[in-house]
Amino acid sequence: MIEEQSLLDEIESERYELLESPNYNFHFARRDFIKAFGLGIVFIVPAARALAQQSGQGESGRGGNERLPNDIDAWIHINEDGGVTAFTGKVEVGQNTRTTLTQSVADELHVPIDSVHLVMGDTDLTPFDMGTFGSRSTPTMAPQLRKAAAAAREMLIAMAAEQLQVEPKDLRIVDARFLNHDKSKTLTLAEVAKGRKLVKVIPDDIAITQPKDWTVAGTSAAKVDAKNYVTGKHRYTSDMKREGMLYGKIVRPATFNATLVSVDAKAAEAMPGVKVVTDGTFIGVVAPDQQAATKAANAIAVDWKSPGQPTNAELFDLLRKPATGQRGGGGEGGGGGSRPQGSITDGLAAADKKLEQTYTVAYIAHAPLEPRAAVAEWNGDKLTVWTGSQRPFGVRSELVEAFHIPDDKVRVIVPDTGSGYGGKHTGECAVEAARLAKAAGKPVKLVWTREEEFTWAYFRPAGVIDIKSGVKNDGTITAWEFHNYNSGASGIQIKYDIPNNDIRFHPSNSPLRQGSYRGLAATANHFARESHIDELAHAVNMDPLEFRLKNIKDDRLRDVLQAAAKSFGWGKAKPERGHGFGIACGFEKGGYIATCAEISIEPPSDKEDKTNKRVRVIRVVEAFECGAVVNPLHLRNQIEGAITMAIGGALFESIQFENGKILNPHFASYRVPRFNDSPQIEVVLVDRKDIPSAGAGETPIVGLAPAVANAIFNATGVRLRALPLVPKGLTVS
Amino acid sequence: MAKVTSLNVNGKKLAVDVDSTVSLLAVLRNDLDLTGSKYGCGEGQCGACTVLLDGVATRSCITQVGRAAGKQITTIEGLDRDGKLHPLQEAFIKADAMQCAYCTSGMIMSASALLSKNPKPNREDIISGMNGNICRCGTYQRIVDAIQIASGQATKEVTR
Numbered sequence: 001m002i003e004e005q006s007l008l009d010e011i012e013s014e015r016y017e018l019l020e021s022p023n024y025n026f027h028f029a030r031r032d033f034i035k036a037f038g039l040g041i042v043f044i045v046p047a048a049r050a051l052a053q054q055s056g057q058g059e060s061g062r063g064g065n066e067r068l069p070n071d072i073d074a075w076i077h078i079n080e081d082g083g084v085t086a087f088t089g090k091v092e093v094g095q096n097t098r099t100t101l102t103q104s105v106a107d108e109l110h111v112p113i114d115s116v117h118l119v120m121g122d123t124d125l126t127p128f129d130m131g132t133f134g135s136r137s138t139p140t141m142a143p144q145l146r147k148a149a150a151a152a153r154e155m156l157i158a159m160a161a162e163q164l165q166v167e168p169k170d171l172r173i174v175d176a177r178f179l180n181h182d183k184s185k186t187l188t189l190a191e192v193a194k195g196r197k198l199v200k201v202i203p204d205d206i207a208i209t210q211p212k213d214w215t216v217a218g219t220s221a222a223k224v225d226a227k228n229y230v231t232g233k234h235r236y237t238s239d240m241k242r243e244g245m246l247y248g249k250i251v252r253p254a255t256f257n258a259t260l261v262s263v264d265a266k267a268a269e270a271m272p273g274v275k276v277v278t279d280g281t282f283i284g285v286v287a288p289d290q291q292a293a294t295k296a297a298n299a300i301a302v303d304w305k306s307p308g309q310p311t312n313a314e315l316f317d318l319l320r321k322p323a324t325g326q327r328g329g330g331g332e333g334g335g336g337g338s339r340p341q342g343s344i345t346d347g348l349a350a351a352d353k354k355l356e357q358t359y360t361v362a363y364i365a366h367a368p369l370e371p372r373a374a375v376a377e378w379n380g381d382k383l384t385v386w387t388g389s390q391r392p393f394g395v396r397s398e399l400v401e402a403f404h405i406p407d408d409k410v411r412v413i414v415p416d417t418g419s420g421y422g423g424k425h426t427g428e429c430a431v432e433a434a435r436l437a438k439a440a441g442k443p444v445k446l447v448w449t450r451e452e453e454f455t456w457a458y459f460r461p462a463g464v465i466d467i468k469s470g471v472k473n474d475g476t477i478t479a480w481e482f483h484n485y486n487s488g489a490s491g492i493q494i495k496y497d498i499p500n501n502d503i504r505f506h507p508s509n510s511p512l513r514q515g516s517y518r519g520l521a522a523t524a525n526h527f528a529r530e531s532h533i534d535e536l537a538h539a540v541n542m543d544p545l546e547f548r549l550k551n552i553k554d555d556r557l558r559d560v561l562q563a564a565a566k567s568f569g570w571g572k573a574k575p576e577r578g579h580g581f582g583i584a585c586g587f588e589k590g591g592y593i594a595t596c597a598e599i600s601i602e603p604p605s606d607k608e609d610k611t612n613k614r615v616r617v618i619r620v621v622e623a624f625e626c627g628a629v630v631n632p633l634h635l636r637n638q639i640e641g642a643i644t645m646a647i648g649g650a651l652f653e654s655i656q657f658e659n660g661k662i663l664n665p666h667f668a669s670y671r672v673p674r675f676n677d678s679p680q681i682e683v684v685l686v687d688r689k690d691i692p693s694a695g696a697g698e699t700p701i702v703g704l705a706p707a708v709a710n711a712i713f714n715a716t717g718v719r720l721r722a723l724p725l726v727p728k729g730l731t732v733s
Numbered sequence: 734m735a736k737v738t739s740l741n742v743n744g745k746k747l748a749v750d751v752d753s754t755v756s757l758l759a760v761l762r763n764d765l766d767l768t769g770s771k772y773g774c775g776e777g778q779c780g781a782c783t784v785l786l787d788g789v790a791t792r793s794c795i796t797q798v799g800r801a802a803g804k805q806i807t808t809i810e811g812l813d814r815d816g817k818l819h820p821l822q823e824a825f826i827k828a829d830a831m832q833c834a835y836c837t838s839g840m841i842m843s844a845s846a847l848l849s850k851n852p853k854p855n856r857e858d859i860i861s862g863m864n865g866n867i868c869r870c871g872t873y874q875r876i877v878d879a880i881q882i883a884s885g886q887a888t889k890e891v892t893r
Contacts, residue, residue, distance in 0.1 A: 094833025094870050222826060229834035230822040230841060232769020232809035239768035247763075290759055291752075369773050369781055369835040369869045418771075418835030419869055450774040637829050637872065644871025667778035667867065675860045678873035 040079040041198045043152040045144055074127055074144040076105065076152050082176060082190030084109060084116045086145055089129025090137045091121035091390060093420040095697040096634040097137045099224045100217075103631060104142045107216035108149035108209055110173040111189065113224065121392040121414030131391035133422060133516055135589040135695025138630060142693065143208060150209070151202030160187045211628035211689040220633030225416075236418050237388045238373035242443035245375070248436040249293040250446070251283035252456065254304040255660030256512070261303040268296040276300065277439040284432060286440045309660040310511040316360055316464045319486040323507040338493060340502035344468070347479025347500030351470025353539045354479075358466050359528035361487055361723040362654035363459040363512055367672055370418020371453035374433035377443040383410050387430040388417035395427030402431045403438070421645070422516035422698075423457055454665035459655055460517030461510060463487020465528035471536045475550045484525060486510060491522025491588040491702060494529065496551045512657060518642070519698040522588040523649060523705060527723055530584035530706030535719065544583050544710065545570050554587075556625055556688075560594040561585045563684045564623035568596035578602075579618075580715025584706035590694025591626040592686075595643075595703030597679075599711040604729055612729025617647055617679045617708055625686035626694040636683045639700040643681055646704035648673045652727045737802045742767065743811025753799025757791075758782045760798045761808060769809035769838045773867070780866030783839040783846075784808045790846035809838035812845065821845055824883035825876075832870035840866050844880045853884055 077085045086105045092098040098118055106113045119125050121132075129141075153173060160178040161168040164185045171178050178187040211218065228234040253260075263283060265276040273288040274296040283302060287293035310318055348354055374387035383403065389395045392412045399410045417424065429446055437444040448456070463486045470479035480501040484492055489505035505521075537547035545565050552558055565571070565583065575581050578601045585594040598619040604612055620643050629635055652671045656663040664670045705723055713719050716730070735753040739746055742765065751760050756775075761767045761784070770793055773781030777792035784793045785807035786800075793801075812819040821841050824830070831837045840863070847854060847862040854862065859877045868876065881887060 094831075094835075096832065223829065223831070226826045226829075226831070226834075227818070227822075229831055229837050230809075230818065230825045231813055232767075232838045234834070235768065236771075236835065238772065239762070241766060290763060291755055367869055369779065369833070369867065370771070371773075417833065419833035421869075447772065450776070633829050637832060637875065640874060641832055641871035644873060645869070666776060667774050668776065672867060672869060673871065673873075674867060675864045675873045675877070678860075678871070681874060 039195065039197050040077055040193045041152075041156075041196055041200065042075055042077050043148050043155065043200050043202050044075040045148045045151075045202055046204070074141075074148045076145070076148045078152065078156070078189060078193045080190065080194050082115065082188055082193060084111055084189075085119055086116060086148070087119045087126045088141055088145060089121060089123075089126045089393060090141050091132045091392065091414045092416040093132065093388075093390060093424070094418075095137075095638065096223060096631070097132070097141075098416065099221060099634060100138065100630045101142055101145055102224050103217045103219070103221050104146050105149045107214050108146045109153050111176040113216060113221055115176055120416075121389075122411070123392050123396045123413070124411040128393055131394055131425060132420075133390055133425065135591070135698045138693050138695045139590060142630070146208040147204075147206050148202060151206045154206070155200055155202070156189070156192055160192050163187060163192065211693070214628075217630050218628070219631070221631060223634070235415060236370055236373070237375060237386050237415050238370055238418075238445075238447045240375045240386055240415070240445065242375060242377055242445075245443040245445055246286040246288060246436075246440050247290045247293045248284055248286050248433055248444045248446035249297040250432055250452075251285070251297050251300050251302060252452065253281070254302075255306040256309065257660055258304040258306040261305050263303075264301040267299040267301075271296050271299070275440055277436055279435065282432075282435060284436050286436050286442075286444055306660055311658040312656055315462055315511065318511060319462065319464050319508040321508060323509050338503055342500030344479050344481045344500055344502050347498075348468075348470040350472070350478045352473040353536075354468075354470045355532070355535055355539060356466075356468045357532060357535065357721060358464065359524075359531060359721045360465070361463050361524040361527065363462045363514070363657075364517070364649050364653045365454055365459055365655055365670060366421045366423025366457065366517060367454065367667075367670070368419040368421060368423055371448040371450060372424065372429035372457065373445070373447040374430040375443060375445045376430065376433035376437040378434075378437055378441075381405065381409055383434055384413065385411070385430045385434055386413045386415060387427065387433075388420070388424055389414055389427060389430070390420045390422070390424045391427075394425065395430050398427040398431055399434055403434065421518040422460075422520065425516055426458070428456065450667065451665045454670060455662045458513040458515040460520065460649075461487045461514040462512075463521065463524045465524060467528060467532045469532060469536060471540055473540055475537075475540050475542045475547050477536065477551050482529070484521065484528075487524040488521025490520045491525045491586060495554045495557050495587050496533070497553050498551070512655070518645065519588065519701045522586070522699065522702045523646070524723070526584065526586045526588075526702040527705040527709065530586065530703070531709050531719075531721060534582070534584075534706070534710040534713065538713075543571065548583070548585060552585075556592045557585060557587055557594075559686055560592045560623040560625050563686055564594035564596050564621050567623070567682055567684050568621040570596060575714065578715065580711040580713070582707040582709065582711030582714055584703045584710060586699075586702050588699045588702060591624060591696060591699035593625075593699055593703045594623045595707040596621045597704065597707035597711045599708055599715060601715055601730060612726075612731050615651060615708075615712060615726045615730050617651070617677070617704075619680045619682075620704065620707070621682045621684065622700060622703060623684040623686060624696070624700055625688060626696045626699070627691035628689045628693045629685055629687040630693050632685060632687075635685060635696055638696050639683045640681045642698070642700035643704050644673050644678055646701045647677055647679070647708075649723060650705035650708045650725060651677075652724045654724050654727055735799060737798050740765075740798070740802060740806060741804065742806045743808060744805075749798075751798055753802070754797050756794055757784070757796045757798045757801045757806070758793040761793060761806075767808050767810050770842075771835055771838060773836070773839070778865075778867070779836070779839075780843055781836050781839040783842040783866070785842060785846055788846065788849055790843050807842070809842060812841065819845070820883040821848070821879070824879040827882055828875045828879035830872055830875040830879040832872055836866060836868045836870075840868065840876055844876075844883070847880070848884055853886060854880065856881070
């Protein structure tokens with residue numbers, strides 16, 4: 001499928017696990033969704049290619065004899081009572097996409113938000129979707145649903161007009177009611193849908209409402225199901241219960257890459273109600289309750305043979321070595337670099353000052369507060385799994401592969417999930433629960449422990465970045481050579497206007513399992529680039545803001561830089577003693593960002609090394625522009641959250657490992673930002689109604705680390721080039 | 734092993750049949766199907782499992798159910814009254830003080846204990862009182878806002 005392949009290329013560089021192609025051979029069986037709906041009207045949006053093959057079909061007939069496209073992007077159902085249900089393969093993991101997509105549907109259909117319900121991430125009910133990642137929901141799914149809703153609106157108006165015996169152009173929809181010009185004739189949505197059983201294929205050329213005319217979108221609608229969360233009623237996967245359900249527990253290898261020598265499960269098997277499941281290297285138990293499952297798993301004696309494996313100390317040397325095997329062969333640009341421009345040699349020759357520096361980033365963990373969880377249930381040969389995942393269809397493929405069963409025998413349902421941040425793309429827990437359930441012949445729930453989540457999930461890639469540059473004394477950057485080893489190519493491209501540049505991503509063999517993370521390598525690449533830019537500004541005695549503006553022509557980037565600087569008061573006042581100001585800017589996934597940070601150097605807290613000082617981020621101003629804003633409230637919330645999360649990776653988060661073991665797999669030893677790390681945050685939204693909306697869950701994370709590193713330099717004269725910057729505090733001589 | 738046969742939860746006496754050493758969190762979630770209290774770490778480090786024992790904020794994941802027997806246990810499910818939300822629940826919605834909301838129950842229960850000790854906490858009081866609760870989505874400033882709203886202290890900072 002061409003469209004998906006090009007999307008895959010676009011994001012491949014940050015999606016390590018997608019190197020193994022997912023199964024795209026999706027053909028939606030019409031009978032499935034005809035069955036799924038009762039009476040009412042279904043509007044479906046065929047994928048672009050499918051429509052081309054069936055041009056001329058347009059609006060289809062009644063009675064279920066019509067041909068339907070195999071590839072469908074979206075559909076909407078108007079049920080008999082006038083309620084609207086929209087279906088999308090996207091999932092909700094805290095980014096509030098359920099709310100913003102609901103707003104888009106309501107906006108286009110002219111119905112109240114609370115009459116729209118979204119069915120998300122259910123492989124039997126929703127259209128195929130690659131997954132909820134890469135900030136794609138807002139730019140791609142919202143327009144699809146809008147198309148379905150816009151076409152539905154027009155077709156419903158035509159049907160209502162027929163019922164009311166007026167001209168369609170005399171009708172409009174206001175708050176789910178059809179009205180003619182003098183309101184003498186009205187009809188509700190329910191009255192149009194009642195008694196019908198229709199499937200309509202919408203035309204692809206339907207126009208959608210432009211941001212300047214939005215009424216529901218563009219407003220700060222509250223989280224649609226907030227009440228369920230504040231009352232504890234929402235059922236996450238880990239809260240689910242099924243009739244006869246048992247609890248599972250997996251016996252983990254002693255280290256990564258360990259091989260199984262022997263298993264003795266006699267003691268566990270003797271426990272009441274316990275069943276032990278061994279299958280190759282898979283060892284698990286099921287029991288009537290969680291305690292019994294844990295006790296039984298602990299009673300299994302396993303002998304593992306572990307190979308010697310690297311430690312943190314060797315990491316960056318290892319990452320400089322080229323990848324071998326599947327990850328190899330990508331050295332020239334590695335899929336994320338670009339063709340070199342100009343000549344680095346010439347650029348350096350033209351420079352008054354030259355600079356060469358290395359920057360590093362550590363592995364970090366997503367640590368979603370809801371660990372991986374799954375409930376698996378077999379009914380005959382049909383498997384249903386509820387699980388918290390960002391890729392329901394990807395998890396279905398994993399299950400299909402693991403159990404050698406066809407697609408239509410697996411259903412994956414994703415209840416709104418306790419966060420992901422790019423960390424829940426894989427289906428390990430779903431596969432494990434399904435294996436246990438198959439053996440037990442009963443539904444099984446498996447919830448990973450915090451330690452398992454820290455150890456057996458995957459990490460944001462560590463990386464090494466080398467930069468060589470040249471600058472003239474007037475502040476013109478003349479050369480930019482940039483090599484990223486392992487961390488990835490997201491956000492590697494520059495918006496600085498540098499005639500001679502050579503930017504490359506080099507894959508490596510990662511000693512730890514790695515994958516997506518909010519913004520992924522854009523954080524590493526922005527940290528290195530924006531730190532280095534700061535160093536160049538300092539080298540030619542220019543103000544860091546002025547230096548950036550001198551070298552950036554892109555208006556959207558200049559706008560956010562100036563907006564952030566203005567709100568922060570950049571250049572207006574000097575930081576007080578022991579404080580520092582830093583600035584950084586960037587671009588990624590359609591979003592433009594500028595971040596100003598104020599830090600303070602404080603005495604160590606009781607828990608930290610007494611010889612070192614504590615760095616606190618006390619104030620952050622971030623300006624962000626992602627086209628037309630769909631929901632200012634939730635956008636601000638996302639940006640504030642990204643800044644807060646970024647503080648962890650910037651200051652102290654780092655996975656420690658040795659010989660195939662994670663040394664800090666607990667919140668007590670892996671520090672994440674808490675209330676007392678949280679700064680005063682001011683968000684400046686630049687709303688561009690003239691530009692299509694981009695996603696916003698990721699890019700707001702990238703500016704914080706370099707802004708903080710630059711602020712530390714401003715306060716102390718110490719230049720820190722490794723993330724995390726101050727895991728043990730700051731040594732100031 | 735000693736058994737626990739009844740618990741006072743949200744004003745009701747409920748029958749259970751569990752070993753006294755099992756965690757209160759497991760009993761609430763698995764035996765009583767009160768799943769509003771969450772498992773986040775199992776080590777008392779994140780606060781997602783917070784409930785009140787005789788009004789005191791308690792990490793139910795590291796509390797043996799035997800220690801809760803005979804005490805008044807309040808969980809998130811017991812906070813609203815006759816369908817009317819508790820002021821903290823209202824305030825969390827108003828301040829948009831959640832994203833994935835997995836931490837929200839624990840946050841609200843910890844905040845409720847904080848407000849019963851200190852009805853008008855300032856921002857510093859809230860930060861130190863709530864520091865044991867993790868919101869990985871990073872909505873801390875909004876949670877501080879929500880607690881201030883719930884305590885009748887809506888300030889200009891709440892307009893974020």
